[in-house]
Amino acid sequence: MPSGRVIASHGRRFVVQDGATSVSCVIRGRNADIACGDRVQYCIIQDGAGVIERVEPRTNLLYRSDGARSKRIAANVDLALLVVAAVPSFREELLIRCLVACEAAGIPAVIVVNKADLAQTDALVGHLQAYRALGYDLLVLSAQGDLSALSARLRDRTSVLVGASGVGKSTLLNALAPHARAATAEVSQALDAGRHTTTSARLIELPGGGALIDSPGMQEFGLDHLTADQLTQAFPEIRSRRGLCRFHNCRHLHEPGCAVLAAVQAGEIQPFRLHVYHRLLFRLC
Ligand SMILES: Nc1nc2c(ncn2[C@@H]2O[C@H](COP(=O)(O)OP(=O)(O)OP(=O)(O)O)[C@@H](O)[C@H]2O)c(=O)[nH]1
Ligand SMILES: [Mg+2]
Ligand SMILES: [Zn+2]
Structure with missing residues (x-):
């Protein structure tokens, strides 16, 4: 066959x-x-x-799930490019959820800060240094500028562009593979959002070898398919403190002797990331 x-x-x-x-x-x-x-x-x-x-059996599958609905983003990928930008407004919870999905699927992720030409990008890059400290690779670039550092990472592998609508995923694809001729559209200033221009996933061969999958921008990233254990494993700063809390079943909420809360107090853990961890753990969204 x-x-x-x-x-x-x-x-x-x-x-x-x-x-x-x-x-x-x-x-x-x-x-x-x-x-x-x-x-x-x-x-x-x-x-x-x-x-x-x-x-055929997959090496991995990146997908999201909101209740009963599950959406497959891409399969058999070697690298996920989590694209963020300062315009439209950066949504940190979406980035965290994308990172968690990649961790759970065993897919290495790079955070790509696009639109480096915009003045607002500096503040975002400063904020995202915390992610470097967590061990994530951060690339700052502009789709209209030098993409050699990104190209080098894409060679001979299959990568996927993931992120909110309007961050510039398809613009990056066109810059890396002009024959893709993917549709792009300006961000709506009134809505501070992209226009959901890409409506289905597409894989394009890269001229330098390798392939890149463009995916539709997402508003939400449901992670209903993950267990509490998988969630804990997907947060490096919580994972690394496993076994250090007084209670073995500590949920890091207000328990005495909690190593995670102590790390928040000491400024070693970002409170917002712990907040999102709890939202995911208790299915509050
Ligand atoms: N200033 C600036 N604008 C950019 C850059 N990259 C993309 N854009 C603009 O951002 C807008 C959105 O780009 P798209 O490539 O359509 O975004 P997308 O992430 O594919 O959006 P969806 O398909 O809706 O998910 C377009 O107007 C692009 O020209 C960049 O590096 N700098
Ligand atoms: Mg697009
Ligand atoms: Zn704890």
Whole structure:
């Protein structure tokens, strides 16, 4: 049976790249557990159209879940580019959630601060130094400027662009792979938000080797699929203090002898990150 890689997903329709040919495929059944980046086997039915018969085992899957709904972002990725910008306004909780999803899926993440040409970016970069201290890689750049540091990281791997609408994911894709010709749109100043220009995931081969997946901007990033243990593992500053609290089942709320709260007091843990950890733990959102 022929096989290939899913390079686009539109609901229940997929484009599968098989060598030099791309095949428009559908799936059998209602719920397709298929994402951009998946390796699949397919068969040709009529007029060159295909049906996906089997998804090959994945190395990983990046996805979000809001209650019963789950959204696959990309599969088999080597690197996630979590794109942020000062315009539209930076939303830290979304970044934290993206980082948590990557940690849980075992996908290395780089925080890409785009729009370095804007004056507001300096303050954001200053704020994000705390993430460097946590061990995350931070790249500051402009889609219109020098992208060599980013290109070097993308070579010969499959990476995915993730982030809020309007941060410049598709603009970065176009700068790195001009043949992508992805649609982009100006941020709405009135709404302080992007316009959700990209509506489905797409994988593009990079001229220097490797592939880049562009994904639709997200407003929310549900993590209902993660257990309490996975959440704890996904916060490096909480993970590293495991076993240091007086109570083994400490939830780091107001328990005496809590090593995490002591670290917050000492300025070693960002209170906002602990706040988001609790929101996730108690499913408050
Ligand atoms: N000043 C500045 N503007 C940028 C930069 N990168 C992108 N933009 C602008 O930001 C706006 C949004 O860019 P898009 O690439 O459409 O954003 P996106 O993240 O793909 O948005 P969605 O597809 O809606 O998720 C456009 O007007 C771009 O021209 C940059 O480095 N500097
Ligand atoms: Mg886009
Ligand atoms: Zn504790």
